[in-house]
Amino acid sequence: MDKQFIAKIEGHGTLDIDWKKGSVKLNIHEGERLFEGLLVNRTAEEMHWITPRICGVCPTAHNLASLRAVEDAYDIKVSPTTTLLRDLMNCGQMIQSHALHLFFLSLPDYLGIDRGTELAKKNPKVFMKALSLKDVSDEIVKIVGGRIVHPTRTRIGGFHKVPTKKDLEKLLKKLEKTKKAAQDTVDLVAGIEFPELKVDLQLVALDGDKIIAVSSNNIKGRKESSAKNYKEIIDEELREYSTAKFGKYKGQDMLVGSLARLAVYRNYDDFKYKIDFENPFYNNLAQAIEIDIYHKQAREIVEKLLLLDLKAKIVKPKKDIFFKGIGCIEAPRGGLYHEVHLDKDGIIEEANIITPTVQNLTSIEKSSQALLEQTKNRSQEELERLIIMLVRAYDPCITCSVH
Amino acid sequence: MPKPKIAIFEFTDCEGCEVELISLKEKILVLEKRVDIVNWRLGQDDNKPGPYDVTIIEGTPITKHEVEMLKKLREESGVLIALGSCASLGGIPGILDKDQRKKWYKKIYGENYKPRGIDALPLTAYVQVDFLIHGCPVNGGELVRILEELLAGKTPKYRGYSVCFECKQAGNDCRLLDKKPCLGPITQGGCQAVCISGGSPCYGCFGLRQEAEIKNLLKVLNKITDKKEIDRYFSMFLNKVNKNG
Numbered sequence: 001m002d003k004q005f006i007a008k009i010e011g012h013g014t015l016d017i018d019w020k021k022g023s024v025k026l027n028i029h030e031g032e033r034l035f036e037g038l039l040v041n042r043t044a045e046e047m048h049w050i051t052p053r054i055c056g057v058c059p060t061a062h063n064l065a066s067l068r069a070v071e072d073a074y075d076i077k078v079s080p081t082t083t084l085l086r087d088l089m090n091c092g093q094m095i096q097s098h099a100l101h102l103f104f105l106s107l108p109d110y111l112g113i114d115r116g117t118e119l120a121k122k123n124p125k126v127f128m129k130a131l132s133l134k135d136v137s138d139e140i141v142k143i144v145g146g147r148i149v150h151p152t153r154t155r156i157g158g159f160h161k162v163p164t165k166k167d168l169e170k171l172l173k174k175l176e177k178t179k180k181a182a183q184d185t186v187d188l189v190a191g192i193e194f195p196e197l198k199v200d201l202q203l204v205a206l207d208g209d210k211i212i213a214v215s216s217n218n219i220k221g222r223k224e225s226s227a228k229n230y231k232e233i234i235d236e237e238l239r240e241y242s243t244a245k246f247g248k249y250k251g252q253d254m255l256v257g258s259l260a261r262l263a264v265y266r267n268y269d270d271f272k273y274k275i276d277f278e279n280p281f282y283n284n285l286a287q288a289i290e291i292d293i294y295h296k297q298a299r300e301i302v303e304k305l306l307l308l309d310l311k312a313k314i315v316k317p318k319k320d321i322f323f324k325g326i327g328c329i330e331a332p333r334g335g336l337y338h339e340v341h342l343d344k345d346g347i348i349e350e351a352n353i354i355t356p357t358v359q360n361l362t363s364i365e366k367s368s369q370a371l372l373e374q375t376k377n378r379s380q381e382e383l384e385r386l387i388i389m390l391v392r393a394y395d396p397c398i399t400c401s402v403h
Numbered sequence: 404m405p406k407p408k409i410a411i412f413e414f415t416d417c418e419g420c421e422v423e424l425i426s427l428k429e430k431i432l433v434l435e436k437r438v439d440i441v442n443w444r445l446g447q448d449d450n451k452p453g454p455y456d457v458t459i460i461e462g463t464p465i466t467k468h469e470v471e472m473l474k475k476l477r478e479e480s481g482v483l484i485a486l487g488s489c490a491s492l493g494g495i496p497g498i499l500d501k502d503q504r505k506k507w508y509k510k511i512y513g514e515n516y517k518p519r520g521i522d523a524l525p526l527t528a529y530v531q532v533d534f535l536i537h538g539c540p541v542n543g544g545e546l547v548r549i550l551e552e553l554l555a556g557k558t559p560k561y562r563g564y565s566v567c568f569e570c571k572q573a574g575n576d577c578r579l580l581d582k583k584p585c586l587g588p589i590t591q592g593g594c595q596a597v598c599i600s601g602g603s604p605c606y607g608c609f610g611l612r613q614e615a616e617i618k619n620l621l622k623v624l625n626k627i628t629d630k631k632e633i634d635r636y637f638s639m640f641l642n643k644v645n646k647n648g
Contacts, residue, residue, distance in 0.1 A: 004450075005444055007444050007445075007447060007448045007450065008444075008445065008446065008447070008448065010418055010445070011418070029466070029468065029519070030415055031414070031415030031463075031465030031466045031469065031496075031519055031520040031523075032415075032465070032508070032511075032512075032518065032519065032520045033415060033465070033495070033496040033520075033523065034496075034499055034504060034507040034508070034511060034520075036507070036510075036511055037499060037503070037504070037506070037507030037510065037511065038495070038496070038498040038499050038507075042498075042635060043635070046635070046639075049603065050495060050498075050639075052417075052419075053417050053419070053494075053495040053539065054417060055417050055418070055419075056416075056417040056418045056419020056420065056421070056422045056423075056540060057417075057418060057419075057422055059417070059419060100422070100425065104425065104446065108448075114447050114448050114449045115443075115446050115447035115448075115449075116446065117431070117432060117435055117446075120432060131428050131429070134425075134426070134428060135428060138426055145601075146597065146598075146600070146601030146602075146603075147540075147597055147601065148422070148423065148426050149419040149420075149422050149423055149426075149540040150419060150539065150540055151601070152597060152598045152600070152601025152602065152603045153601040153602055153603075155602065159602075160601060160602020160603065161601060161602050238512060238513065238516060240517075243519050243520075399416070399417055399418055
């Protein structure tokens with residue numbers, strides 16, 4: 001293999017561009033770790049310990065998805081405090097992942113620099129904001145989950161340990177201090193002129209226990225399905241050039257992650273920010289907007305938690321156990337699905353995992369081809385650079401996709 | 404004096420140790436001033452070929468391409484460092500043995516799939532490694548300590564004590580005394596007992612300490628639990644290192 005791996009994305013992929021045919025293949029080279037295999041014969045309590053190791057960028061999302069799957073199997077409804085603490089972890093996870101991707105992997109493309117740390121010299125103000133957002137989100141995950149990467153405090157039914165009020169008060173102060181950095185990040189990214197592109201895709205996001213899809217050219221028409229049927233809704237196929245499977249939404253090319261979430265939830269100021277949902281480059285703006293959304297949500301949750309009695313109430317399994325459970329969550333890069341089958345002793349018999357990037361791979365190829373078709377008067381070198389920028393804008397996690 | 408040329412590569416893994424590295428924030432900037440990071444695919448576009456003064460490798464070399472690259476990197480590198488448990492021990496992917504992998508390829512990918520991965524082994528299975536920075540993920544403080552010692556031209560030292568030492572300092576109740584399995588006594592310190600402090604078990608991701616009393620620990624574990632659970636503890640991170648003690 002002589003080709004260079006695409007730089008500044010999580011995991012190992014190369015591009016195969018056929019200039020004559022105008023086709024693009026995304027070759028995935030990551031080695032197979034076979035997580036669905038290595039989970040078998042481990043205990044239910046080890047699942048949320050093992051699955052974060054699928055991805056060091058979104059370990060908290062895997063941790064929470066596994067907990068939900070096992071708790072679904074055991075028919076456990078966790079306490080409101082546990083739900084709030086987990087939601088807070090997820091806010092931290094979203095900001096951590098988006099800030100890392102935006103400032104260190106994607107923004108250098110738009111600002112004409114090679115690496116994120118060059119910002120320290122070129123634009124120290126923006127760099128300090130980036131660091132403060134990374135710092136506060138790391139702090140959230142650390143205070144609640146126990147560690148920045150791979151949580152230690154979560155358990156089936158609740159938490160081993162919960163943060164103290166003092167920890168949360170300190171966190172709230174830090175959140176107040178970084179509020180402006182989050183808002184400024186949106187304005188910074190909103191000022192970027194993104195390359196032009198128009199692609200017809202299904203934008204898909206989880207809303208509670210529903211999978212919602214809207215078309216990129218008409219985000220008003222919502223199609224709803226139950227997340228319990230995720231296997232029928234998201235089909236995975238094998239490609240001989242990839243160690244990751246390629247996902248589709250009911251046979252159509254799909255996009256998941258920030259851009260899809262904003263299209264489905266419409267929880268942003270669409271008067272102030274113009275998002276072109278047909279253009280996947282806008283995923284970068286969507287990520288910036290989400291940094292602000294989850295930053296605000298984190299503040300609200302901490303304020304609520306400060307009014308509660310923070311005892312860790314652990315909910316035990318009920319007697320009528322189902323043994324099969326599905327846990328799904330919106331991870332930073334989109335819908336994440338964990339399924340588990342347990343035996344009566346709580347040993348895992350079967351596991352299935354569909355990651356967000358698997359769902360994005362098919363449309364990364366489609367969008368790259370559209371970019372080739374729609375961009376005129378550029379050299380091959382410039383076009384290749386543009387395609388790599390597009391791949392990065394999707395924020396693929398190849399590590400996750402080959403699990 | 405020219406700055407030392409550093410390269411950072413990752414093989415098959417979660418990249419969480421590199422995330423820990425990035426989470427050092429200001430500290431990484433200070434380090435960056437003293438070195439020249441000439442190759443880091445995750446962080447930059449502008450990547451140069453070897454030779455390198457120091458090469459840091461994260462992940463397990465699971466594919467043929469990765470094994471070949473590891474051998475090439477060994478030849479091109481002055482000092483070769485393993486970053487994190489996947490590189491230093493085989494890590495979580497090492498839970499599966501080579502023959503078990505065959506079964507799972509068929510189940511997960513189907514009969515016609517041509518597997519790329521061979522086996523999840525530590526770097527030391529293929530080349531000589533100068534220092535192992537253990538941990539899943541690595542501990543940020545340890546990372547800074549080891550890199551600073553390397554930059555000062557010293558040979559970094561492994562922690563001569565077990566996790567128990569740091570666990571007591573952290574004020575935790577002893578899991579073994581509470582009749583809960585724990586690999587702390589045989590595991591090298593440096594992690595600040597972060598998992599036990601969070602309420603989770605210690606599965607030994609920092610690798611075996613020198614003169615680890617595995618047999619004595621097994622005596623204690625056999626009184627607490629059954630063989631199946633003991634095997635699960637010893638196979639979480641240490642499957643490719645030391646199975647039966």
